[in-house]
């Protein structure tokens with residue numbers, strides 16, 4: 001009898017040890033697998049939810065695809081039917097979705113989806129500003145110029161992908177990204193200044209550009225503060241605020257480019273605000289072309305006849 005009781009006791013102890021071991025193994029393995037991204041941000045992993053690695057960094061990008069989609073819809077309907085702006089908006093949506101995948105999983109694939117679309121955004125914004133003076137009914141030489149720019153950007157994009165994915169020269173990738181961003185900002189300033197003081201859309205473009213720079217700049221400052229003083233500022237979730245501000249900054253920059261394009265197309269342009277579900281609270285600015293009867297083609301025809 002004693003031997004039997006002893007055997008049962010040993011068996012129960014063994015089952016208990018197995019359960020504890022399995023439990024420990026499961027809790028040690030994150031839901032999305034072992035973190036293999038080259039960077040792990042300040043926010044502690046899997047604290048708020050066992051299914052999301054960095055909760056605040058993930059949810060802070062969730063609204064971006066929605067308000068950028070609204071931007072695409074209202075720009076197409078009320079301001080411009082040029083595909084370059086759709087591409088620019090869509091690239092910001094891609095960045096946001098990639099960023100959600102990255103922060104939710106902290107896997108290397110997610111990191112690629114977050115960081116590679118950044119250069120797509122850069123190139124599409126650069127294309128918007130480079131082509132802002134183009135005539136809507138392009139001449140043959142303008143068409144070739146456009147093709148050359150697109151070809152050049154595709155080639156540079158492929159080179160950057162090789163640098164990042166194959167060679168893994170992350171510093172080179174981010175330096176080239178930063179240089180392109182600075183070049184984009186400087187060229188935008190000079191192009192908007194060229195147009196300044198002549199029409200209302202040019203003033204609007206400059207105003208939106210300033211707001212874009214302030215918003216994006218504040219976000220970048222918060223990103224730097226969190227990376228430098230992580231432990232002291234961890235509770236403020238500054239990386240999540242960077243997501244909110246960088247998304248809004250990119251959106252305002254594209255609106256600025258739409259207003260600049262309106263200046264060169266000689267269209268009456270205003271800024272209007274979308275209301276939240278019928279409530280009279282202005283939440284999202286959109287550029288509206290009020291000269292609806294005279295479309296881009298008509299403007300070009302008028303120019304030719306003069």
Ligand SMILES: [Zn+2]
Nearest residue numbers: 057099239243
């Ligand atoms: Zn992020």
